[in-house]
Amino acid sequence: MYEWRNIIKSIILAGGSGTRLWPLSREKYPKQFLKLNEKSLFQDTVSRCLEISDINEIYVVTNESQKFFVIGQIEELGYEIPKENILLEPVAKNTLPAITYGMHLIKKRFGNDFVGIFSSDHILDKSAMQTIKNAEALASEYLLTFGIVPTSPHTGYGYIKPADPIGMAFKVLEFKEKPDIYDAKKYIKEGFLWNSGMFLFETTVFFEELEKYAPDISTAFRNYETIEEIYEKIPYISIDYGIIEKSSKVAVIKLAERWSDLGNFSALYNEFDKDENNNVIHNCEEEIINSYGNLIHSKTGKIVSLIDVNDMIVVDTMDALLICPKSSSQKVKDVASSLKDKNDERAQLHQTAYRPWGSYTILENSEGHKIKNIVVLPQKKLSLQLHHHRSEHWVVVKGMARVQVDEEQYFLRQGESTFIRAGIKHRLTNPGKVPLEIIEVQLGDYVEEDDIVRFDDDYGRE
Amino acid sequence: MYEWRNIIKSIILAGGSGTRLWPLSREKYPKQFLKLNEKSLFQDTVSRCLEISDINEIYVVTNESQKFFVIGQIEELGYEIPKENILLEPVAKNTLPAITYGMHLIKKRFGNDFVGIFSSDHILDKSAMQTIKNAEALASEYLLTFGIVPTSPHTGYGYIKPADPIGMAFKVLEFKEKPDIYDAKKYIKEGFLWNSGMFLFETTVFFEELEKYAPDISTAFRNYETIEEIYEKIPYISIDYGIIEKSSKVAVIKLAERWSDLGNFSALYNEFDKDENNNVIHNCEEEIINSYGNLIHSKTGKIVSLIDVNDMIVVDTMDALLICPKSSSQKVKDVASSLKDKNDERAQLHQTAYRPWGSYTILENSEGHKIKNIVVLPQKKLSLQLHHHRSEHWVVVKGMARVQVDEEQYFLRQGESTFIRAGIKHRLTNPGKVPLEIIEVQLGDYVEEDDIVRFDDDYGRE
Structure with missing residues (x-):
């Protein structure tokens, strides 16, 4: 359709944990997946990347607990991302390891290539993608970073001072950390740009500079096989500290589009x-x-x-x-970290938990019983499971359920109910075309999520 | 125990509707019944009245929807109030009708008598009751009102200017409406008192003055039999406007105790x-x-x-x-009245509704289904009832239930459940010694409270 399609690949960084929008976002439900509008910021990011890359050329770096958001939210957009394009970090080590993980895979598969790097939790007008695409030629020589033309003396962003032009880009005179309001005003007068954290790299240039400024990371990716081994060897470090603020090959491209990191x-x-x-x-x-x-x-x-x-x-x-x-x-993040320090699960999760098969919301949680509203998406099924300490009553309030209890199978329609004794294997499936909604009343001396034995699971959790 | 016991009767005004502490209080759950501490303000008021009256000498003026609070909360104090001492107003007509209702009944039963009049939603130190008791002798000549020695230039209270002393009381020079802060400060300098809304009356003096200043009310109580007829004939009027601010027989007694109307x-x-x-x-x-x-x-x-x-x-x-x-x-009351104007039921009721047999809390209310946590007190039963539009699933989570469905009776223990089809007569009873707790899932095309046909009810609601 466009001649420049298939030329630029995209890496989306979607592993961040959310504390700055607590209690909307949680550690395990970060802001990129929140549906603040009809679409999440992650979905907006994928849509933008589709302007420069095919879905098969989009790579998402995330982690195990957010994998289902990634797959599910891309599915909602009407696309299917290849499973091998979802890269799971065993532990978060900031942006340089995450980006190297994606770049390494792309280089291994395709050799030399152009790759755009995007945060998944920013707002950006789609028109910026045209500029990013146009910058491709420069990426054979420079590590390209994108600087936003500031609209206010924002103290929450880093700043970049552009110098002499090189084609559509500019050399970089210096990088500045988040300033106070006095410095921020000065920077704006002096023509600084906001540091957006978006980049365009050629694999060859990237790995040359990585070898120069972060050889430990470069070496680890060369010498170890599994991502677990690699991540054990490498430091926690941002791409800014690791390469961008050190390399002489960095150039910045101005973007005049609306942009925000929605940082609070x-x-x-x-x-x-x-x-x-x-x-x-x-x-x-x-x-x-x-x-x-x-x-x-x-x-x-x-x-x-x-x-x-x-x-x-x-x-x-x-x-x-x-x-x-x-x-x-x-200061909101201080509340989230205070809760985390106390091991309060409200730092991590909502009353509504998202699962590959749908979601559940806890309506009441008291000693000896818990009541959930469970939504199972069409054609999805929960694992074959049993609980040692609780029995479960299910009442179908919408849709149709297929229930397996021990070796028996039967259907429940709206208004019908069933009872599953503790210790009995069971499985819930939505065989229908519309979401299945059930009310589950759990009863027992112990009604926590970890009382579950899984025998068979569509999502590899057994 | 005290020589002066059995001399003074008490009327507690407990019919007010709560808007100033919304959303804690609701129209049908006013502030006097809220358990802000271990005891409600109503319970504190009853305890205070017990300092001057036996439980049989306490009269409570309230209305049908609050009757169960009155009985229940007095029971919690370990007392039983005679049913004939609970006076139900068919409609709220402010304080003069409510007080006359109580005074009329006392006069009819006992002839001449001394009666203390108390709001049920004020804070007052118990020691004030001694002063009120001591004032009895003066009540044969005067309508006694009680004025609180102010601790601040409060703009939310009315003020009373005391004049020459008469024994332990003072003549009243004038009454002042809620002042602005400037006037409030002036009043305090000039020795004004807060108008507490508490009174001590002798029935004879009260009815003489009523005849003089509110003859329509006096006449209605003399000439009509039922309270409904009487309340149809009489105006909405406070005792202050109706009698106290007009009568020359009013005297005020100073109280230096801690007092507040908890008005916001x-x-x-x-x-x-x-x-x-x-x-x-x-x-x-x-x-x-x-x-x-x-x-x-x-x-x-x-x-x-x-x-x-x-x-x-x-x-x-x-x-x-x-x-x-x-x-x-x-300004909080403005929200409550705005909701009331919109017929929003959140102006009237909580998610938790109190019933003579216990309470229920709505956990979820969606189209086609409603989920309730129902608590039935020991030995209590709901009415024999049916619903046209909804079926109900009951799961016992605590205690034991006796269930009648059509002509059949059976017991459910913790963890057991039953299903009641729409159109079938049923009844739920707690035959045990501990509260029964069930989760009810209602399903149907219409799941509102008014889809109920009652056949038999312990509380006269059929």
Whole structure:
């Protein structure tokens, strides 16, 4: 369709854990997979990459616990990504190892090639992809980074100072860490750009520079077979520290498009449509009196009432409520890490958990019983399993279920129910064309998720 | 025990509907019955009245929908109030009709008598009851009202200006409506008292003055038989407007005790214990950073996180979230009335509804199904009933249930379940000694509370 298709490959970095948008995002449900709009930021990123790469040329670096988001959300876009293009990091070691993992695989498969590197949790206008594509010729000589023309003296971004032009790019005079507001204003006057964390590399140039500035990583990828071995040997390091700020071959290309890393709730507020009182209201009924400039996001179906409240963030989920001024958005990650330090599972997961076969939401969790609303996607099935400590009652509230209990199989229609005794093998399948919804009442002396023995599983979890 | 026992009777006004502490209180669950501490304000009021009256001498004016709170909460105190002492107003007509209803009944039964009148939703130190008791002698000549020695220039209370002393009381120079802060300060300098809304009356004096200043009410109570007829004839009017501010027989007695009408969340904040950051935190886990002077009340079991938030009210219930500065507490009633205007049932009720037999909490309410956690108190039973539009699945999670379905009776133990088809008569009983807890899954094209036909009911609702 376009002559330049099939020329540039894409690596999407989708392994980040989410703490800065807690309690919307969780460690195991990071912001790139949140459906803040109809599509997630990850899905938007995939759509952008499809402007320069075929789906078979897109590589996603992520981890085991987020693999199902990656597959599922690409499926929702109507595409199927080859399984071998999903690269699972055994442990997060920042951007340089993740990018090298993708570059290494592409080089092994295809030899020399051009590769765009994209974060999965940024907002970017699609038109930027044309510029990135046009930069290809320069990538044979330079490690190309992309700098956004700033629209404000933002203190949450790194800055790049461009120097002499080289074709459509510029040499880089210096990189600056996140500045204070005074320096940020100075940078803007002096023509600095925001460091976007997007790159365009040729494999050959990349590995030459990697060998020069991070030989330990280069060596590990050459000498070890499994990704587990490699990741054991290499340091935790960003591509900026590791290569970009050191290499003399770096050039920057200006992008004038709308871009944001949505790094906190204040950035989220800025990106969304406001009502006539400058409030951003997501997902909830509200009863608001004399309140302006707030971000209100509720996932609980409850009514939210604000009176005389201005410039606040209010995020209400089933298990957590966050309230802070927009100007304190950057402190939200402190709450998430405090919870993590206490081993509080609300740092990691929501009441709603996503599974390869669908999702479940915990409606009530008390001593001796737990009640879940379970949604099974059409044609999907849960593993064949048993629980030692709990029995389960299932009532079908929507769709049709095929139930296997021991060797017996039967169907349940809307309004029908069944009972599964502790210690009995069972399996739930949605044989239909519409989502199956059941209410599960678990009863037993122990009703935690880890009381499960899996015998057969479509998703390799047995 | 005390020589003065059995001399003074008490009327407790407990018919108010709660909007000023929404969403904690609701129209059908007003603040006097909330368990803000271990005891409700109503229970505290009953305990105070027991200082001057036997339980048989306490009269409670309330309405049908709150009758079960009155009986239940007095039972919890270990007392049984005679059923004929609970007076049900067919419609709320403010304090003068309610007080006259009680006074009328006492006069009819006992002739002349002394009666203390008490709101059920105020905080008051018990020691005040001694003063009230001591005032009895004066009540043969005066309508006695009680004025609180002010501790601040409160703009939410009415004020009374005392004049010359008459024994332990004072003549009243004038009554003042809720003032602005300027006038409030002036009143305090001039020795005004807060109008507490408590009274001590002799029936004879009360009815003489009623005849003089509100003859329509006096006449209605004399001439009509049923309370419904009487309430149809009489106006909506407070005792202050109707009698107290007009009668020349009014005297005020000073009380120096701690008193508050808990008229809004700010008052609630003032009355409760603060932590080291001056936060009042009720019922919830919190993760609070740099936040001071807040009232946080959550009934949802979730974690509440505040960052850099000061002097705010945060009230989180299953179906509503309220956020406002303490200084805007008085606007909360506007939200409740706005909801009421929209016929939103969250103005009236909680997700948890209290019934004579126990309570239920709605866990999920979706199109076509509703899930409830139902608690049946020991030895209590629901009505014999049927639903046209919904079937019900019951799973016992605690205790034992006796189930009647059509003519059949059987028992369900913990972990057992049953299914009740639409159109079938059924009844649920707790035959045991501990509360019975069941999960009910309702399924049908219509799952609202009004799809119920009652055949037999312990509580006269058939």
